Amino acid sequence: MQKHFTDSPSPPPEAPGEPSLGPDEKRDIVKRFSKHLNRGQIRYLRAGHLDILESRRKALGFTEPESGRFMFDCFTSAGCFNVGRSNPIVRRALEEALSTCDMGSCHLLSEAKIRFAKTLVEKAPGDLTHLFFAAGGGEAIDCALKLALGATGRPEVISTIKAYHGHTGLALSVNGKEHYRKYFEPLMPNVHVAPFNDLDAIKRAASTKTAAIIIEPVQGEAGIHVAEAGYVQGLRTLCDGLGIFLIFDEVQTGFGRTGKLFAAEHYGVSPDILATAKSIGGGLFPNGAVLYKMSRDVERFLDDWPAFHLSYSGGSDIGCHVSLAVLEEIDRLSLCDNALERGAQFRQALVEIQAENPGIIREIRGIGLMVGIEYIHEFMGPMMSNALAEGGVFAAYSGNAPQVMRFMLPLTVSREEIDLVVDVIRQAIRTMKTLLPIALPAAKIPGVLTLLNNEKIQTVTFNWLRNLESVGQFITQGRRR
Incomplete structure (x- = not known):
């Protein structure tokens, strides 16, 4: 196996056009983001010390320009990188594409589309021999559901509790x-x-x-729960018996994340x-695909x-040029094998x-480099996000399971x-422990745990703590002067 990857875990060198930021400049950026984009998002990010900017993006992360600190990207935008x-x-493939073509027309034939589609279906599990393209994950799920509904002429769909499939129309409908x-x-x-993972419940609904x-x-969003082999194989048998289309959402699990190019390969099962x-776009140019059996x-x-x-x-x-390079890079660096080894x-x-x-x-679970740490209480997720960010690790708690x-x-x-990442996690837990003597006894008071686990209350509380932190830093800087 060909090893590596990044030359060292240290920050990449200063990139031209990306100077450091002073506190006043950072506040101005935050203010303008709040005004022109999303004030609620700023409050949410600030509560977890995640109101950070990305500069000098390279390999495993980026540099936060205000502090100059290198941040390990342990979230990778849910698997984009x-x-x-x-x-x-x-990046070179993108530059080459830009020098020879534009995006092209979705209505016309294209050598770039054909080359990428041929390569992808050759690597796909089972007899997924054809594909449609999509702009992103939500649209890919929309396309998959439309294909199943249209081909069967049936009206019903079964999804799972706490499932996350995107924010577009049909995809939003099957969010659990x-x-x-x-x-x-x-x-x-x-x-x-x-x-x-409840096959009997699916059988009753089908x-x-x-x-x-x-x-x-x-x-993913539900908290890194891995499907059991018997469950997946049972779904395949059930769908074959009733003429139902089995759809795998591999928006997060695809392209090597679980140690196989697609997670379906772990089960010996091919979906319809x-x-x-x-990650089909390499974090540089968006793309999406829906593979299907004919x-x-x-x-x-x-x-x-x-x-x-x-x-x-x-x-x-352009997207197909980039996606083809992503596939080649996964093979060249043996990234599926590396995901298995480093994940273990x-x-x-x-x-x-x-x-x-x-x-x-409470529990550690996952597969490949898709790993979850479940804490005892929900409020510990945001607390750890805050502590990890202070230690130079950008990680996120699950939207459907904040713990x-x-x-x-x-x-x-x-x-x-x-x-290095493990060392930061250990330190973050030590940091969180300094707050637990207050939080844990309070959680035993009737009604208090519900408040602590409430996302809105967490956001208000952590923003208040950030305000105190800012005042303390201002006073300290004044004394130094």
């Missing part, structure tokens, strides 16, 4: 948490949800009216439709309506930390760099 930040080979759907209902009707069952092989995006029902549907799904930016000529190293180190902190960490911290490092990470 599998081949590393600003990968030079992929009310939080994402409630402001936009009514959405697509006839969507049923069942517990994840019928000859069911067009599709959609699952994530690893639930597989949606992927995020059955008689699909062929008949596509003959009747070949343009059932069009994407004006997905599958662009990381999880073992976290299990040792768990043994040292049984009153804080779970997600770690999705670039697949180019080395053994030594995993050790």
Whole structure:
């Protein structure tokens, strides 16, 4: 296996055009972001010390220009940077594409589309021999569901509790948490949800009216829950028996994240439709794809309506040049193997930390470099996010399970760099422990734990603490003067 990757875990050299920021400049940027984009997002990020800017993006992370501190990117925008930040080979492919073509027309033929599509389906599991393009993950899920509904002529879809499939129309409809759907209902009707990894519950919901069952092989937003082999294999048998389309959402798990190019390969099961995006674009140019089997029902549907799904930016000529380079880079660096090896190293180190902190960490779980730490209480997720950021690690807690911290490092990470991240996690837990003598006794008071776990209250509380922190820094700087 060809090893490495980044030359060292130290910050990359200063890049031209990316100067450091003073406190006043940072406040101005935050103010303008609040005014022109999203004030609520600033409050949310600031609460966890995540109101940071990215500069000198390279390999495993970026430099925060206000402090000059290098930040390990352990979130990678939910798996967009599998081949590393600003990968030079992929960047070169983008530059070459820009010098020879533009995005192209989605209605016309293209050598770039054909080359990438041929390469991807050759690497895909089972008989996923065809594909449609999409602009991103949500659109890919929309396309997958439309294909299943159109080809079967059936009205119902089954998803799973706490599933996350995106924020677009049909994708939003199959999200398994009310939080994402409630402001936009009514959405697509006839969507049923069942517990994840519960085959019997799926069987009770399935019928000859069911067009599709959609699952994530690893639930990301729900807190890194890995599908069991018997569950996935049972779904395949169930779908075959009832003529249901089995859809895998591999937007986060695809392109090597779990130690295989696609997570489906761990189970020896091929879905009827597989949606992927995020790291397909190498973190440099967005793209997405929906791979599918060509059955008689699909062929008949596509003959009747070949343009059932069009994407004006997905599958662009530029995007396909970049995505082909991503596939080549995954092979060249043996990143699937590295994800397995470094993921095993990381999880073992976290299990040792768990043994040292049984009153804080409930469980370590994951596959490849898709790893979750579940804490005892929900409020510990935001606390750890804050402590990790102060230590130079950018990580995020799960949207559907705030007590779970997600770690999705670039697949180019080395053994030594995993050790550095583990050291920061240990220090972050020590930092959090200084607050727990107040928080844990308070959590035993009736009603207080509910308040501590409330995201809005967490945001207000941590912003208040940040304000105190800023006042303290201002006073300290004044004394130094």
